[in-house]
Amino acid sequence: MTGGGQHTKDFHFPALVNGLDFLVSAVDSLSGDNGQPGPRDVKYAVLHLQAAVETLLKARLEMHSPELVWTKVGAFDQRKHEAGDFSSCSVKKALERLHDTVQIESTIDPEEDSLKQLGNLRNRIMHFGWKDTVVAVQARTIPVLDLLVSFVNTDVLPHVDQPAEAWSAEQQMEQVRAGFKHLTDFIALRMQGVRGQLEGYEHATAACRSCGQFAVVLDGGAHDLACLLCGKQYGTGEEAAWEFIGASKHVSIKDGGGDLDGCGTCGAYAVIRTPLAYSPEEDTWLCFGCGSSFEGVCAFCGQATDLAPRMEDMCSDCYEIRLDNF
Ligand SMILES: [Zn+2]
Numbered sequence: 157m158t159g160g161g162q163h164t165k166d167f168h169f170p171a172l173v174n175g176l177d178f179l180v181s182a183v184d185s186l187s188g189d190n191g192q193p194g195p196r197d198v199k200y201a202v203l204h205l206q207a208a209v210e211t212l213l214k215a216r217l218e219m220h221s222p223e224l225v226w227t228k229v230g231a232f233d234q235r236k237h238e239a240g241d242f243s244s245c246s247v248k249k250a251l252e253r254l255h256d257t258v259q260i261e262s263t264i265d266p267e268e269d270s271l272k273q274l275g276n277l278r279n280r281i282m283h284f285g286w287k288d289t290v291v292a293v294q295a296r297t298i299p300v301l302d303l304l305v306s307f308v309n310t311d312v313l314p315h316v317d318q319p320a321e322a323w324s325a326e327q328q329m330e331q332v333r334a335g336f337k338h339l340t341d342f343i344a345l346r347m348q349g350v351r352g353q354l355e356g357y358e359h360a361t362a363a364c365r366s367c368g369q370f371a372v373v374l375d376g377g378a379h380d381l382a383c384l385l386c387g388k389q390y391g392t393g394e395e396a397a398w399e400f401i402g403a404s405k406h407v408s409i410k411d412g413g414g415d416l417d418g419c420g421t422c423g424a425y426a427v428i429r430t431p432l433a434y435s436p437e438e439d440t441w442l443c444f445g446c447g448s449s450f451e452g453v454c455a456f457c458g459q460a461t462d463l464a465p466r467m468e469d470m471c472s473d474c475y476e477i478r479l480d481n482f
Pocket residue numbers: 292364365366367368369371383384385386387388
């Protein structure tokens with residue numbers, strides 16, 4: 157690397173190398189190449205991965221035009237920029253500018269869920285202490301790594317014009333690709349190990365809040381619920397349903413928010429909408445108490461059940477009572 161910074165052209169280099177360095181560090185710790193990582197390795201891996209996301213997206217903005225990294229583009233000042241004396245834009249804003257102004261090829265949604273989940277994970281680590289298992293975090297990071305690796309391949313590397321920079325970036329990416337492969341193989345192997353317990357239960361298997369994999373089987377209330385992949389414990393079906401919506405029964409009832417919807421099959425107040433292994437792209441009404449799924453919740457009796465034919469919000473029982481009354 158040559159010093160200076162006289163030319164705007166030199167500017168993208170430190171940001172890119174820096175971003176790739178965060179990425180290499182995160183993947184090295186997560187991959188398990190040097191044995192299964194410990195909690196401390198994984199903690200720093202998450203922080204470094206979040207830093208890699210921010211730095212690499214902004215490195216691409218910087219390569220296009222340095223003021224795009226600023227929150228207020230119009231306030232750009234080269235001297236302050238070099239001193240780092242400015243507030244830089246959010247990840248969401250960076251993605252919007254990458255699409256609208258830089259016109260990158262990668263199609264990364266600014267509302268991308270895996271990036272949000274990574275941000276949440278980072279916040280939990282920073283502020284609330286960390287309860288996820290190592291394997292849960294490893295699984296959670298895969299979609300983010302996947303997205304970053306293809307972004308760098310498609311939209312960053314081809315735009316690095318100095319051969320020395322291109323060469324060193326390519327060396328770093330070699331390390332990242334090898335580590336990423338190791339990590340995905342490891343998680344695939346773990347999923348393979350529990351496949352036998354998941355098969356045939358696709359209609360009653362939810363995605364774990366902790367590791368993101370479809371590995372929480374609602375077995376009809378025989379046992380407390382747990383994730384088969386990462387081991388996260390959810391307690392009873394009712395407790396699990398509250399945890400899935402990210403709320404607390406105690407707080408909700410105290411604040412007048414009421415209980416969850418009731419199940420027309422088992423009577424538990426544990427019905428929420430969540431994707432199932434069977435239909436991962438859409439939400440299904442599901443009872444965490446007994447594992448039954450439903451078409452909807454009756455607006456009249458408040459029970460989750462199959463609705464009366466051609467009715468959007470009324471169950472067959474309520475429909476018949478209505479008919480009898482007329
Ligand atoms: Zn899990």
